[in-house]
Amino acid sequence: MKLKNATKLVVGGLLASMISTAHAGETLDRIMKNKVLVEVTDQAYPPFSYIDDKGEVVGFDVDIAREVAKRLGVEFKVETPSWEIITAGNWKGRWDVCICSMSPTAERAKVLTFVNEYYGAPAVVAVNSDNTTIKSVKDLGGKNVGTQGGTPYEKYLQKELVIEVPGKEPVKPEFPFGDVTVKPYDTEDFAFQDLGLGDGKRLDAAVAGYLTVAERVKKSGGKLKIVDDTLFTEPLWVAVDKGDPEWEAKIKEIFKAMYDDGTLKTISEKWVGRDISAKQ
Known part of the structure; x- marks a missing residue:
């Protein structure tokens, strides 16, 4: 009787251990079994992730995620x-990783795990080039200001x-400004399109990350400009389901290897012109 109970305890312990191990490696097991890494990211956040003229999702974040897949020896897929x-959060196996700024x-930490910081981004104010009243963040009080909803910029x-x-x-x-009327947008694309329509027509200003704003200003044909120094610096991390x-x-192992061998620096310089990668 004692032997039988002991056997049950051993078998039960082994089963519990197997279940725990399977759960602990569920995402990694799925990636290696399916031979594909599924990255999830924003489709309108250049130069980090956006849809190019060929209809493909490209950018800084996408190249990093693709390199992670390469080092895992699996195919790469991106969804937006x-x-x-x-x-x-609660991705339920739909996506494996969010290298998505x-x-x-x-x-967010209640539903996602933040694994490692991989770069930092300063936030700035942008206005229509015809604007003469907003010279710094202090002038935003009483204005209509656009930003992407659900971001730190909206919270700011x-x-x-x-x-x-x-x-x-x-x-x-x-927060050196009076109350503003915040206009949240589904994507930054729409906010900057409205800002480009003319000074005060739909927006008086927009707040976003410097690197994406600089890209939009460069492609605006002179319609947009940056008017202020850094508002705050936003740390960007890799996120995964819990x-x-x-x-x-x-992930930490791969990112350290990419930092040490210069891959993160190379990808960074390709997309933003300088090395913004965080030490791993």
């Missing part, structure tokens, strides 16, 4: 649902932003 769906927040304009980096104390930036520490460890 709405930003709100990405940040809602996401900043960590306490709210609402004076609710807290920069939360895993392992560090939260930091609240200064529950797979083995996958998280593998």
Whole structure:
């Protein structure tokens, strides 16, 4: 009787261990079994991720994710649902990784795991080139200001932003402006299209990351300009669905190798003209 119970305990322990191990490596196991890495990202965030003239999703983030797939020895696939769906977490196996310029927040950390920081992005104000009243962030009070919904830029304009980096104390930036009317957009593309229609026609200004704004200003044909220094610096992290520490460890391992051998620097210089990669 004792032997029988002991056997049950051993078998039960082994089964529990097997189940725990399978759960711990669920995402990584799926990637290696299916021989494909599924990246999820924004479709309108140049030069990090956007749809080119050929209808393909390209950019800084996409190249990094593609390199991760290469180093895993698997194929690469990218999908572009709405930003709100990405940040809602609970991906349930639809996507494997978000190398998608996401900043960590306490709210997002409830449903996603932030694995490692891979670059930082300063936020700036942009206006129509005909604007003469907004010379700095201090002049935004009472204005209609566009930004992508569900981003730190929206929180900043609402004076609710807290920069939360895993392992560090939260930091609240200064908000040196009066109340603004925040106009959230599904994508930055639409916000900057409205800004380009004319000064004050739909928007008085827009707030976004410097690197994407600089790209839009360059391609605007003189319709847009940047008017202020850095508002705050946004740390961007790799995000994954919760529950797979083995996958998280593998991501850190690959990113360290890419940083050490110069791959992150090369990709960065290709897309933004300088090395913005964070040390791994």
